[in-house]
Amino acid sequence: MxxxxxxxxxxxxxxxxxxxxxxxxxxxxxxxxxxxxxxxxxxxxxxxxxxxxxxxxxxMTQQAIVEGVVVRGRMPFHFAAGQEEAARAGKELSNPYADDGDVLERGGELFGRFCAVCHGHDGGGRGPVVERGMLPPPSLSGARALAIADGEMFHIVTMGQGNMGSHAAQIVPDDRWKVIRYIRSLQEPAR
Ligand code: HEC
Known part of the structure; x- marks a missing residue:
């Protein structure tokens, strides 16, 4: 072959x-x-x-969070409800955000969405809910609000105060601080 x-x-x-x-x-x-x-x-x-x-x-597919784990993007909040705790938060917490354009824009957007119904767009306390009969909240430019520290305000928004409920479920912590920055800008004329 x-x-x-x-x-x-x-x-x-x-x-x-x-x-x-x-x-x-x-x-x-x-x-x-x-x-x-x-x-x-x-x-x-x-x-x-x-x-x-x-x-x-x-x-189950979904597993419980292991004890002690801090969810990413969530700040632990070691304060109970009540005025004393609010005052303590005022001393121990500070606003991580500076008075800057993007922060105020976001804060203003959320204030308009979640707070203005009661507090009014100018923070004066005459939002549409008040016009329909709810007891008016104090002005956010009033003497007390001017004296409240950022941390105390954060506590009020997080835990509620008196007739105002907690807004922890609606606004994430980062955004709460931005709303507080925005309230400070509303207070400018009263300072
Ligand atoms: C349902 C109506 C309502 C909404 C919505 C609301 N608030 Fe209030 N807020 C009140 C009332 C009423 C008070 C007074 C509570 C009290 O001391 O009895 C108050 C009190 C406050 C105070 C303390 C003022 C002071 O002089 O003691 C701050 C700060 C505040 N609110 C911020 C906010 C922010 C920020 C939002 C939005 C995230 C918001 N509130 C949404 C009704 C409301």
Whole structure:
């Protein structure tokens, strides 16, 4: 047998046969496109966040936060309700935000959304809710509000005070500080 024929028999024919076998295994229907190998990696089974889970503790996807963990973006707040605690917050906390354009813009937006209904857009205490009969809150430019420290105001917004409820669920801590900066800008004319 001449060498080129032998190469054909020993190498190419088995290689072609192997390719044909592979092709028939991989593409049972060669007219179908996009045969996908290892599809579990492409389409992984997504777990629903509130669903049951076989593999996780307590049989749930959602796991309880480990004790002592501080959720990212949340500032721990070690104050109880009440005036004494508010005064303590006034001494121990300070506003991390400076009096800057973006801060005032965000603070003003939130004040308009969450506070102006009662306090009025100018903070004077005559918002639409008051116009309809609710007892007016004190002016945010009044003597007391001018004397309240930022930290105490943060406590009032977080825990509430008297007739005013807590706004902790509506406004994240960072934004609460911005609202307080905005109130300071409303107080300018009264200073
Ligand atoms: C449902 C009406 C209402 C809303 C909404 C409201 N407040 Fe008040 N706020 C009051 C009332 C009423 C008081 C007086 C509470 C008291 O001392 O009895 C008050 C008191 C305050 C005080 C203390 C003023 C002082 O002189 O003691 C601050 C500061 C304050 N609010 C800020 C805010 C901010 C900031 C928001 C928005 C995030 C807000 N409030 C939303 C009704 C409201």
């Amino acid at each position: 001449n060498p080129s024929r032998r190469t054909l028999l020993v190498f190419f024919l088995p290689a072609i046969a192997l390719l044909l076998i592979l092709e028939s295994l991989l593409l049972p229907n060669p007219r179908e496109r996009n045969f996908e190998l290892l599809t579990e990696m492409v389409y992984s089974k997504a777990a629903e966040s509130l669903g049951a889970s076989d593999g996780l503790p307590a049989g």
